[in-house]
Amino acid sequence: MMNSVTIRQALEFIGLLSTSPSNPYNLCNTFGIEVIDNEPINKDGYLVCDRGCKLIFISSNITNRHRKKFIISHELGHFLLHREKLYCCTDISEIGISQINSNCQENEANYFASEYLLPQEQLLRMLPHESIRFSDIFKIAAHFDVSVTMAAMKATRLSNAEDEILLCYKGQQLKWFSSGDTGLCYKMLPQKCPVDLTRAPLEVDIGGVWDTLYEGTVHQEVFNPFEDQRLVLLSGTRCL
Ligand SMILES: [Zn+2]
Known part of the structure:
Protein backbone atom coordinates (compact mmCIF):
# COMPACT_ATOMS: atom_id res chain seq x y z
CA MET A 1 0.00 0.00 0.00
CA LEU A 118 -15.47 6.31 10.24
CA PRO A 119 -12.15 7.39 11.81
CA GLN A 120 -10.53 4.59 13.77
CA GLU A 121 -9.48 6.79 16.71
CA GLN A 122 -13.00 8.11 17.26
CA LEU A 123 -14.51 4.66 16.77
CA LEU A 124 -12.20 3.16 19.41
CA ARG A 125 -13.59 5.58 21.99
CA MET A 126 -17.12 4.31 21.33
CA LEU A 127 -16.36 0.60 21.62
CA PRO A 128 -17.57 -1.24 24.74
CA HIS A 129 -15.09 -3.07 26.97
CA GLU A 130 -17.14 -6.26 26.73
CA SER A 131 -18.27 -8.11 23.58
CA ILE A 132 -19.83 -5.91 20.92
CA ARG A 133 -23.58 -6.24 20.30
CA PHE A 134 -25.68 -4.87 17.46
CA SER A 135 -27.07 -2.30 19.92
CA ASP A 136 -23.52 -0.81 20.08
CA ILE A 137 -23.13 -1.03 16.32
CA PHE A 138 -26.44 0.80 15.66
CA LYS A 139 -25.24 3.67 17.88
CA ILE A 140 -21.91 3.86 16.02
CA ALA A 141 -23.62 3.77 12.59
CA ALA A 142 -26.03 6.55 13.64
CA HIS A 143 -23.29 8.69 15.20
CA PHE A 144 -21.06 8.60 12.10
CA ASP A 145 -23.97 8.35 9.64
CA VAL A 146 -22.53 5.24 7.95
CA SER A 147 -24.08 1.88 7.06
CA VAL A 148 -24.61 -0.73 9.77
CA THR A 149 -22.49 -3.10 7.66
CA MET A 150 -19.50 -0.76 7.65
CA ALA A 151 -19.85 0.03 11.36
CA ALA A 152 -20.16 -3.69 12.19
CA MET A 153 -17.16 -4.67 10.08
CA LYS A 154 -14.86 -2.06 11.53
CA ALA A 155 -16.06 -2.37 15.14
CA THR A 156 -15.56 -6.14 15.25
CA ARG A 157 -12.08 -5.79 13.75
CA LEU A 158 -11.05 -3.26 16.41
CA SER A 159 -12.92 -4.88 19.32
CA ASN A 160 -11.59 -4.67 22.87
CA ALA A 161 -13.02 -8.08 23.81
CA GLU A 162 -11.67 -9.75 20.61
CA ASP A 163 -14.06 -12.70 20.85
CA GLU A 164 -16.57 -11.50 18.25
CA ILE A 165 -16.85 -12.90 14.74
CA LEU A 166 -19.03 -11.11 12.21
CA LEU A 167 -20.15 -13.30 9.32
CA CYS A 168 -22.01 -12.10 6.25
CA TYR A 169 -24.15 -14.72 4.52
CA LYS A 170 -25.93 -14.22 1.21
CA GLY A 171 -28.79 -16.66 1.42
CA GLN A 172 -27.03 -19.39 3.42
CA GLN A 173 -23.66 -18.90 1.68
CA LEU A 174 -20.73 -17.16 3.38
CA LYS A 175 -19.65 -13.96 1.59
CA TRP A 176 -17.13 -12.36 3.95
CA PHE A 177 -16.28 -12.05 7.63
CA SER A 178 -14.63 -9.68 10.06
CA SER A 179 -12.95 -10.35 13.37
CA GLY A 180 -10.30 -9.01 15.72
CA ASP A 181 -8.74 -12.48 15.53
CA THR A 182 -6.12 -12.05 12.82
CA GLY A 183 -5.40 -15.79 12.83
CA LEU A 184 -8.88 -16.55 11.54
CA CYS A 185 -9.23 -17.16 7.82
CA TYR A 186 -12.19 -17.61 5.48
CA LYS A 187 -11.68 -21.36 5.09
CA MET A 188 -12.00 -21.93 8.85
CA LEU A 189 -15.60 -20.66 8.86
CA PRO A 190 -18.84 -22.49 7.98
CA GLN A 191 -19.36 -21.79 4.26
CA LYS A 192 -23.01 -22.71 4.61
CA CYS A 193 -24.71 -21.12 7.59
CA PRO A 194 -25.54 -23.81 10.19
CA VAL A 195 -28.71 -21.94 11.25
CA ASP A 196 -31.66 -21.22 8.96
CA LEU A 197 -31.28 -17.46 8.59
CA THR A 198 -34.82 -16.93 7.34
CA ARG A 199 -36.10 -18.18 10.72
CA ALA A 200 -33.28 -17.18 13.08
CA PRO A 201 -34.29 -14.90 15.95
CA LEU A 202 -32.65 -11.46 16.18
CA GLU A 203 -30.91 -12.49 19.35
CA VAL A 204 -30.38 -15.87 21.03
CA ASP A 205 -27.95 -17.79 23.22
CA ILE A 206 -27.35 -21.17 21.62
CA GLY A 207 -25.04 -24.14 21.96
CA GLY A 208 -24.03 -26.92 19.60
CA VAL A 209 -24.08 -24.80 16.44
CA TRP A 210 -20.77 -22.89 16.29
CA ASP A 211 -18.66 -25.54 18.02
CA THR A 212 -15.70 -25.22 15.65
CA LEU A 213 -15.35 -21.57 16.75
CA TYR A 214 -16.64 -21.35 20.32
CA GLU A 215 -16.84 -23.44 23.47
CA GLY A 216 -20.24 -23.83 25.11
CA THR A 217 -23.03 -21.31 24.66
CA VAL A 218 -22.67 -18.62 21.99
CA HIS A 219 -24.46 -15.30 21.89
CA GLN A 220 -25.79 -14.97 18.35
CA GLU A 221 -27.38 -11.88 16.80
CA VAL A 222 -28.72 -11.54 13.26
CA PHE A 223 -29.26 -8.37 11.25
CA ASN A 224 -30.67 -8.08 7.73
CA PRO A 225 -28.98 -5.10 5.96
CA PHE A 226 -30.75 -5.66 2.64
CA GLU A 227 -32.28 -8.28 0.34
CA ASP A 228 -31.12 -11.79 1.26
CA GLN A 229 -27.96 -10.75 3.10
CA ARG A 230 -27.68 -11.48 6.81
CA LEU A 231 -25.01 -10.32 9.21
CA VAL A 232 -24.43 -12.85 11.97
CA LEU A 233 -22.60 -11.52 15.03
CA LEU A 234 -21.22 -14.11 17.42
CA SER A 235 -19.59 -13.72 20.81
CA GLY A 236 -18.60 -16.11 23.57
CA THR A 237 -15.61 -18.16 24.65
CA ARG A 238 -13.42 -18.81 21.64
CA CYS A 239 -11.84 -22.22 21.06
CA LEU A 240 -8.09 -21.98 21.22
ZN1 LIG B 1 -11.41 4.08 -7.53
Missing part, protein backbone atom coordinates in the same frame (compact mmCIF):
# COMPACT_ATOMS: atom_id res chain seq x y z
CA MET A 2 1.00 3.60 -0.56
CA ASN A 3 2.97 5.17 2.21
CA SER A 4 0.36 5.24 4.97
CA VAL A 5 1.87 8.53 6.14
CA THR A 6 0.62 10.13 2.92
CA ILE A 7 -2.92 8.88 3.55
CA ARG A 8 -2.71 10.04 7.18
CA GLN A 9 -1.54 13.50 6.07
CA ALA A 10 -4.41 13.79 3.59
CA LEU A 11 -6.88 12.83 6.33
CA GLU A 12 -5.36 15.35 8.75
CA PHE A 13 -5.53 18.02 6.08
CA ILE A 14 -9.22 17.49 5.38
CA GLY A 15 -9.82 17.06 9.11
CA LEU A 16 -9.04 20.76 9.37
CA LEU A 17 -11.65 21.49 6.71
CA SER A 18 -14.42 19.12 7.58
CA THR A 19 -17.16 18.68 10.14
CA SER A 20 -18.31 15.70 12.16
CA PRO A 21 -19.93 13.48 10.99
CA SER A 22 -17.92 13.67 7.78
CA ASN A 23 -19.85 15.08 4.86
CA PRO A 24 -18.19 14.34 1.51
CA TYR A 25 -20.65 16.62 -0.32
CA ASN A 26 -19.37 19.61 1.70
CA LEU A 27 -15.80 18.54 1.03
CA CYS A 28 -16.51 18.46 -2.72
CA ASN A 29 -17.84 22.01 -2.42
CA THR A 30 -14.68 23.09 -0.63
CA PHE A 31 -12.51 21.69 -3.42
CA GLY A 32 -14.77 22.99 -6.20
CA ILE A 33 -15.69 19.49 -7.33
CA GLU A 34 -19.10 19.12 -8.95
CA VAL A 35 -21.05 15.93 -8.12
CA ILE A 36 -23.25 14.50 -10.87
CA ASP A 37 -25.54 11.66 -9.78
CA ASN A 38 -28.40 11.62 -12.29
CA GLU A 39 -26.78 9.59 -15.09
CA PRO A 40 -27.10 5.77 -15.20
CA ILE A 41 -23.38 5.19 -15.93
CA ASN A 42 -22.10 1.62 -16.02
CA LYS A 43 -19.44 2.15 -13.33
CA ASP A 44 -20.01 2.94 -9.66
CA GLY A 45 -18.18 6.22 -9.97
CA TYR A 46 -15.82 8.36 -12.03
CA LEU A 47 -13.46 11.12 -11.11
CA VAL A 48 -12.56 13.54 -13.90
CA CYS A 49 -9.87 16.17 -13.34
CA ASP A 50 -8.80 17.92 -16.49
CA ARG A 51 -7.98 21.50 -17.47
CA GLY A 52 -9.54 22.99 -14.36
CA CYS A 53 -12.63 20.81 -14.64
CA LYS A 54 -13.31 18.68 -11.55
CA LEU A 55 -16.22 16.26 -11.63
CA ILE A 56 -17.36 13.23 -9.68
CA PHE A 57 -19.96 11.05 -11.38
CA ILE A 58 -21.96 8.52 -9.37
CA SER A 59 -24.28 6.15 -11.15
CA SER A 60 -27.96 7.02 -10.68
CA ASN A 61 -28.48 3.26 -10.21
CA ILE A 62 -26.96 3.67 -6.75
CA THR A 63 -29.67 4.99 -4.47
CA ASN A 64 -28.51 3.91 -1.02
CA ARG A 65 -27.48 7.09 0.80
CA HIS A 66 -24.59 5.52 2.72
CA ARG A 67 -23.25 3.79 -0.38
CA LYS A 68 -23.32 7.10 -2.27
CA LYS A 69 -21.38 8.77 0.55
CA PHE A 70 -18.80 5.98 0.43
CA ILE A 71 -18.36 6.24 -3.34
CA ILE A 72 -17.94 10.04 -3.27
CA SER A 73 -15.41 9.64 -0.45
CA HIS A 74 -13.58 6.99 -2.50
CA GLU A 75 -13.34 9.40 -5.47
CA LEU A 76 -12.17 12.17 -3.11
CA GLY A 77 -9.44 9.73 -2.05
CA HIS A 78 -8.23 9.53 -5.67
CA PHE A 79 -8.44 13.32 -5.92
CA LEU A 80 -6.30 13.88 -2.83
CA LEU A 81 -3.89 10.94 -3.04
CA HIS A 82 -3.40 10.27 -6.72
CA ARG A 83 -2.64 12.55 -9.57
CA GLU A 84 -4.21 11.02 -12.65
CA LYS A 85 -6.77 12.85 -14.76
CA LEU A 86 -9.40 10.13 -14.82
CA TYR A 87 -10.53 7.31 -12.58
CA CYS A 88 -13.27 4.86 -13.50
CA CYS A 89 -14.19 2.74 -10.54
CA THR A 90 -16.28 -0.41 -10.42
CA ASP A 91 -17.28 -2.53 -7.47
CA ILE A 92 -16.34 0.07 -4.91
CA SER A 93 -16.94 -1.66 -1.65
CA GLU A 94 -16.86 -0.86 2.02
CA ILE A 95 -15.99 -4.54 2.33
CA GLY A 96 -13.19 -4.36 -0.25
CA ILE A 97 -10.81 -2.97 2.30
CA SER A 98 -10.85 -6.24 4.20
CA GLN A 99 -9.90 -8.30 1.19
CA ILE A 100 -6.92 -8.54 -1.09
CA ASN A 101 -7.39 -6.28 -4.06
CA SER A 102 -4.81 -6.37 -6.83
CA ASN A 103 -5.35 -2.70 -7.65
CA CYS A 104 -3.34 -0.70 -5.16
CA GLN A 105 -4.88 2.70 -5.90
CA GLU A 106 -8.40 1.29 -5.52
CA ASN A 107 -7.37 -0.11 -2.14
CA GLU A 108 -5.95 3.22 -1.08
CA ALA A 109 -9.09 5.08 -2.12
CA ASN A 110 -11.24 2.58 -0.19
CA TYR A 111 -9.00 2.89 2.85
CA PHE A 112 -9.17 6.66 2.64
CA ALA A 113 -12.99 6.60 2.38
CA SER A 114 -13.27 4.21 5.32
CA GLU A 115 -11.03 6.35 7.54
CA TYR A 116 -12.65 9.60 6.44
CA LEU A 117 -16.20 8.42 7.17
